[in-house]
Amino acid sequence: MLKTLLKWYKKGVKNMRKIYSLLMMLVLLISISSIVLADEAEDPKEDDIVTETEKEIEVMNNSLGAEIRLLQLEKALLKNILKGEMVVQVLIGLGFNTTENNTIELESILAKMKVVLEEIKVANTSSNESVQIFVTLKNESKNLTTQFRETIRELLNDSSIREIREKIKEMVSNELDNYGKRIRNLIRQFNVNQLYRLYGMVGEANSSFVNDYFNGTLPLNETKLQLCKIINNMTNEKKYEIFSGIKGENIRRKIHAQDAIENMGKGKGHGKH
Numbered sequence: 001m002l003k004t005l006l007k008w009y010k011k012g013v014k015n016m017r018k019i020y021s022l023l024m025m026l027v028l029l030i031s032i033s034s035i036v037l038a039d040e041a042e043d044p045k046e047d048d049i050v051t052e053t054e055k056e057i058e059v060m061n062n063s064l065g066a067e068i069r070l071l072q073l074e075k076a077l078l079k080n081i082l083k084g085e086m087v088v089q090v091l092i093g094l095g096f097n098t099t100e101n102n103t104i105e106l107e108s109i110l111a112k113m114k115v116v117l118e119e120i121k122v123a124n125t126s127s128n129e130s131v132q133i134f135v136t137l138k139n140e141s142k143n144l145t146t147q148f149r150e151t152i153r154e155l156l157n158d159s160s161i162r163e164i165r166e167k168i169k170e171m172v173s174n175e176l177d178n179y180g181k182r183i184r185n186l187i188r189q190f191n192v193n194q195l196y197r198l199y200g201m202v203g204e205a206n207s208s209f210v211n212d213y214f215n216g217t218l219p220l221n222e223t224k225l226q227l228c229k230i231i232n233n234m235t236n237e238k239k240y241e242i243f244s245g246i247k248g249e250n251i252r253r254k255i256h257a258q259d260a261i262e263n264m265g266k267g268k269g270h271g272k273h
Contacts, residue, residue: 063125064190084110088110
């Protein structure tokens with residue numbers, strides 16, 4: 001009976017260790033996901049603006065991260081401008097008079113959007129104010145896009161709006177495609193930089209998995225899993241040390257992002273760029 005109890009106890013301890021190890025690896029994987037620019041979406045989403053913006057500027061603690069976010073914003077605004085120009089052309093095709101107030105207003109909004117686009121293009125990604133510049137220009141872009149859509153709703157009924165949307169879906173732009181390629185390449189380089197830093201924290205000299213990711217032969221998630229496998233063979237003390245380092249960096253970036261948002265809320269502008 002005693003031997004059976006001891007056997008169950010040892011088995012229970014072994015299972016607990018496995019569970020602990022799995023939990024540690026899960027936490028590490030989540031932490032690695034947040035330290036790397038895992039989300040490679042290129043267009044802003046329509047969820048909570050403040051939360052979205054905080055998430056976006058967390059990677060803007062270096063010039064490459066700032067360049068990625070501003071280029072994504074540039075692409076998104078250019079896409080809206082091209083759509084807007086198509087809308088005006090469709091309206092003309094539908095017989096709307098270009099001298100009417102609403103049509104003139106649409107063209108005026110597009111002109112303002114183009115001014116903001118030029119500001120984004122010349123923004124200094126190495127500036128200490130790059131975050132403030134990004135937040136300001138993003139807000140201006142969203143406000144102008146909203147104004148354009150609201151003006152369209154005043155001009156057309158739902159049926160006509162749906163018809164225009166269908167025509168816009170057919171829009172093809174080599175310029176937007178080139179933006180997409182540039183953004184993907186920058187994101188890949190950003191992720192490589194972050195992964196090399198993680199390998200440095202782990203103390204692993206073999207970085208072939210990172211090279212495979214950079215060359216496009218290994219997906220990002222698989223690259224992180226390979227890194228987790230390396231960490232899994234380490235002692236629990238070393239795992240915790242690595243986890244604490246990653247977590248601490250994530251927290252510092254979140255605080256930096258939140259501070260930037262708060263400063264913008266206090267009315268600090270983006271200065272010269």
